[in-house]
Amino acid sequence: RLGACQPDNCQQQPPQVSNGELVTCTLPAEAGALCAMTCTAGHVSTKPYKCVAGAWEAGECHPTMCMTQPDAVLRGSPEWLLLPVPSGTTAELRCVEGYVPTGVYSCIAGSWVVPPPACVPAICASPPSIP
DSSP: OOOOOOHHHHOOOOOOOOTEEEEEEEESBOOEEEEEEEEEEEEEEEEEEEETTEEOOOEEEOOOBBBBBOBBBBBBOOOOOOOBBOTTOOOOOETTTEEEESSSSSEEEEEESSSOOOOOOOOOOOOOOOO
């Protein structure tokens, strides 16, 4: 009778991933074993490390999404966005008549960038001179 095939164990620690850090992993790790990880502030773990055929599938840390709309500002309000808002998303600031935005709102790693854009008075060009 032939021996049964055994899956390969992982003999080394998993590789480092961007924005994450290994918490615990016992070696050797059996095939199918999962190893926990933590993510840096503003990031969330979406996939743990996994031992597959003697090698590690890398875990993943992704930026946290913004869970609220950006705040309104004096003389303006943000465009409405579908929640949650992915990190890296920008939102236009809409100002009342006679005012213009200084920039856009930006969602970065779960928070709206501070300070937010503002609405400032529009500067009108000088009227043409009449000869």
